[in-house]
Amino acid sequence: MIDPLTAIREAFELSPTKFEALVKGFQQEYNTGLTTSSAEIATMIPSYVTRMPNGKEKGTFLALDLGGSTLRVSAVNLLGEGEVKVTEVRRAIAVADPLRTGTSDAFFDWIVEAVDELLSKINTHTPLSMGVCWSFPIDQTGISTGTILRMGKGFDIKGIEGKDLNILFQEAFKRKAINVTVTAILNDTVGTLVAHAYTHPQARIGFIYGTGVNAAYPEKVSRIQKLKNHNMGPDVEMLINTEIDIFGNESYLPLNRFDLALDATHSQPKFQLYEKMMSGAYLGELTRLASLELIASGDLFKGNIPNQFKNPWDFSSASVSILESNAVTRWEDQKVAVETLLTFENEYQLSATDLSLLIQVAHLISDRAARLAGGAMVSLLEQQKINLSETDPIVIGVNGSVYELYPQMPERIQQSLIDWFGPTISSRLQISLATEGGSIGGALIAMLYQPR
Ligand code: BGC
Secondary structure, eight states: OOOHHHHHHHHHOOOHHHHHHHHHHHHHHHHHHHHSOTTTSOOSEEOOOOOOOOSOOEEEEEEEEEOSSEEEEEEEEEEETTEEEEEEEEEEOOTTOGGGGSBHHHHHHHHHHHHHHHHHHHTOOSOEEEEEEEOSOEEEEETTEEEEOOOBTTBOOBTOTTSBHHHHHHHHHHHTTOOEEEEEEEOHHHHHHHHHHHHOTTEEEEEEESSSEEEEEEEEGGGOTTOOSOOOOTTOEEEEEOOGGGOOOTTTSOOOHHHHHHHHTSSSTTSSHHHHTTSTTTHHHHHHHHHHHHHHTTSSGGGOOOGGGSSTTOSOHHHHHHHHHTTTSOHHHHHHHHTTTSOOTTOOOOOHHHHHHHHHHHHHHHHHHHHHHHHHHHHHHHHTTOOTTSOSOEEEEEESHHHHHSTTHHHHHHHHHHHHHHHHHHTTEEEEEOOOOHHHHHHHHHHHTOOO
């Protein structure tokens, strides 16, 4: 019989063979998604964005960015030369906030109140164009229109699915007599790519790695077969919101017993299987589930279950990140750093061995997560058929808390690209932090597509 830690290591291992299957699986899903209507498969969603900024753009545009936990409404003053000045209003939306499961009117009124506050802050009454960054699946039907699909991230708003997002905004603005027009609707990945291109014109992928995961890239219009009745040339490129988070054919996605257990207790089972293996919403729960196996075998905490491991979802990804960031500190310092993260009803005292074991588990999970992100990037680069033998840099802009804050995440993702492409090609690939996603991207797209 193998020892319990080895069994966990094997479960989270992403061998080169599994990595290759993942890359191939993703590519197959790209091609299926490009030919199947987004109403049927909510992936490979055309953004209708075919213009990219050149960094010289100027003017004030509004942007609204709704993510998993925060609403940001901004007035973005584009100053040219890639420079911007942003005034913003932020609202947090807690996991248990009733707005998440309430009515659509209540939700949009809450959003519009924030817009109203921003307009007072910048003291303007002139009509303004707004880009709305909607970090949830949407069947985009035009640059400023789209049908809302199933939301995810704990949102279950009554009667919202199937509605046109632009109309919901128009109605809500009307209720408050606000003079704003939504001229663009975008996914956060598309916003990230456009915002990154404002300062890095060679950007070819916009990647989000935070609470959720997703990616956008430019695709030749001639390959987007589901896009009918357009009159753009075949060589025109349009940004595609892949919604790779939803991908998840079990034939190539190496789901293990912990992934399946997590999915079984989730409020939306079988949905977003790839995202559930790696995103910030799940690293904590995966660590909890794997650790429970070591606790059951008596290897961890001498069989005692910490309070934070008793209920599903109670152990946060931020805690896992703290654990790993203390991996190399002295035990005395580690103890202080993690004392509040793991408490025991019977006052069991955590040992150095316990902590080292737990950190190893966390590392196995986050290492797989990094490779899963790397696998998506590899498949997106190959999908674009970029001539990799040239020497210009190819930029991947990544936005999101896991990429930004989780220990060694960028290095580990980069390593998975080196493993696949080798050192020469990989040296062209610049994965860089895209600090501005939805807001600047939203304002830029609103600008690029303002009615003339
Ligand atoms: C959503 C995507 C979004 C991603 C990153 C996913 O859960 O479905 O639309 O782009 O999270 O925020």
